[in-house]
Amino acid sequence: MFDWKKIKLVMAPVEGYTDVRFRLLCKHYGADLVYSERINANAIVRGNKSAMKAMEMAEAERPIAMQIFGGKIDVMVKAAKMLEEKADIIDINMGCPAKNSMKIGACAALLFKPKKIQEMVEAVVAAVNKPVTVKIRADHALRNALIIQDAGASAIALHARYVKDGYSGKADWDLIKDVKKELKIPLIGNGDIRTAEDAVEMLKIADAAMIGRAAVKYPKIFYEARELLK
Template sequence: MLKCVKIVQYKNFNIASLKLANPVLLAPMAGISNLPYRRIMKEFGAALVFSEMVSANGLIRDGRRTLELVRSCAAEKPLGIQLFGSEPGVLAASVRHLEGAGDLIDLNLGCPVNKVVRSGAGSALLRDPNLVAKLIGALRKATDKPLTVKIRSGWDRRSINYLDIGRIAEDCGADAVTLHPRTRAEGFSGSADWEQIGRLKQALGIPVIGSGDIFNADDALRMLQTTGCDGIMIGRGGYGNPWLIRNILDRLAGQPERPPSATEKLRVAERHLRFMEEDIGAGKTLFEMRKHLCWYSRGMADAAHFRQVVNHATSLEQMRSLMRNFFARNENQDAGHHPAT
């Protein structure tokens, strides 16, 4: 890793016909990247946001319910929709069920979750390059929208094949490839091997997007500088921290980072809660916002106690009161001076 990160000059880049304003993308994350979360991250500058992972089978069998995962609004455009499945015909048909939803289609070839892998989808597909070619080819024939794939390094350390899968994706009509350089067996353990992103970029003629272990602006600039990738994808580093995107864009523009005050954190958390309530109702919001508030409070004084009490809130009114009291107590303190608890 470089000790000193230089300013990386970047240009807007395109994924086929889709023009992106900057190289920072929000990852598709099951249970996280719903519409309210995407709206918050978009407001902080994400050039492209992705839906949660959507089942191709679900779109065909229970289209209306599954389409809730891709409910959108004009403020978050452009929106990428990530699909998972293991049958070419089903994937092609699922795209037709999407009709006018989304501006880009992404195929998941990297999810390590057992439930997805057991169905033959996600990272399980890395073990069957011939099927990968058929899936991408079927999607390419079914849609004129930009088409991307998200992959891992391979199934395990003995079967690293990201270069082969990347070439297959390009040959079959994909417009960009995102690489999370860990194997399925590694999950999220250890460190992402960014050198693999650089090798994939050198091997392909289409844009390559790097993913994995971007937790601060220095990480982002290092990935862009050392791999030459066209874009970066923010995942876990953005939990409760949309300021990560702002910091990256500030640094890319040669500007200093702007740490958020407790008041700003409260404002964004309340806006997130309001978006959530508008989208899924009070009952579900009370449950879903707990994890986000735990993330928003990281590194602040008395965060452990706040997490404990907010996880037992019984109404949105109580949750809001707990939020306001907690962030008010932290207002005049520098969050960076307090260890995460």
């Protein structure tokens, strides 16, 4: 059984950065959970070389969440099954606002399709014996979080910024508070944690604090946050 109570500090998936070496560094500094970058489910199923590279992991970085994205439920199921032996958690990306991903009905496009969210999460949960999590954004956050919970997910990461804002503007931490109040499964809060002190603040409103850009620039943030939490 995966013990979510032990998960406080989380390294976010950051495409182009969160490879094995970087994730091991985050672990070294005290991250409790690390994520792979998003991997295209279709590329996994086809055995694409870059997908195989993105799936590489080291035993020392466990627990690791491997993140997949795609618009087709059957392909997502196949990819999740191919990853389940390696990964401790299968995470579904429903947050990336890249136009080419949204065009194929993947990533943040799903936030606007509640029925498809339900079907995709239910199908992946039924297919694998590992916990399934979903990373979402602020758009329809409460509605989507409840659907994801009811579909059997083990936890949700909420990047509290709207799709239209990309990576600018301010993350809405009040929304994280509101969603947390309604959820039974753990909520990982994400967006604008810039310092170790911010991570401690996030832990007052969410079950875990997920750090993206600040940790890419300064992975020692995990060590500093851990010291503050002692």
